[in-house]
Amino acid sequence: MSNSKKLMLTALAVIFLIGATPLAAELDGIWEGHGDGSCYAPDGTLIYPWQNWIGDVLNGTFEGVWEDSDGNYGDFHGGIISFYISVEPPSHTFAHCKGTWTWVSSEGTIPIEMGGFSMEFNLDLETCEGEWWSYSGPGLGGHMWGYRLGD
Numbered sequence: 001m002s003n004s005k006k007l008m009l010t011a012l013a014v015i016f017l018i019g020a021t022p023l024a025a026e027l028d029g030i031w032e033g034h035g036d037g038s039c040y041a042p043d044g045t046l047i048y049p050w051q052n053w054i055g056d057v058l059n060g061t062f063e064g065v066w067e068d069s070d071g072n073y074g075d076f077h078g079g080i081i082s083f084y085i086s087v088e089p090p091s092h093t094f095a096h097c098k099g100t101w102t103w104v105s106s107e108g109t110i111p112i113e114m115g116g117f118s119m120e121f122n123l124d125l126e127t128c129e130g131e132w133w134s135y136s137g138p139g140l141g142g143h144m145w146g147y148r149l150g151d
Contacts, residue, residue, distance in 0.1 A: 037142015041135035076101040
């Protein structure tokens with residue numbers, strides 16, 4: 001590749017990053033919500049991940065905690081991997097996040113990574129929705145939804 005093409009690609013990458021910075025800042029804040037679905041933990045406990053959750057988006061990361069009504073809990077951590085604008089009217093700006101979630105056993109030991117998740121944040125409506133899945137078996141997972149609380 002010629003130097004001029006490399007320079008042009010570098011310039012385009014910088015322009016994209018500068019353009020994405022305000023979007024990332026608009027996403028920053030505290031988000032909370034609920035979810036459905038269930039799966040089994042390694043010890044056989046039936047858990048309801050993401051039943052209630054709260055998280056923080058900051059500098060391109062999304063992390064927080066979840067708990068269910070039976071006292072099970074864990075955390076989650078993900079990264080914003082892209083921004084896009086929907087083409088169908090009314091158009092909205094979205095951020096796409098992917099990550100993993102954990103469960104903490106009743107003994108309170110180190111969190112165990114249980115599965116992955118994907119979340120779509122609607123920056124215009126300040127809502128989000130996504131899905132989670134478990135590594136413990138096919139078809140085990142659920143959905144989650146939420147809204148932005150503030151900065």
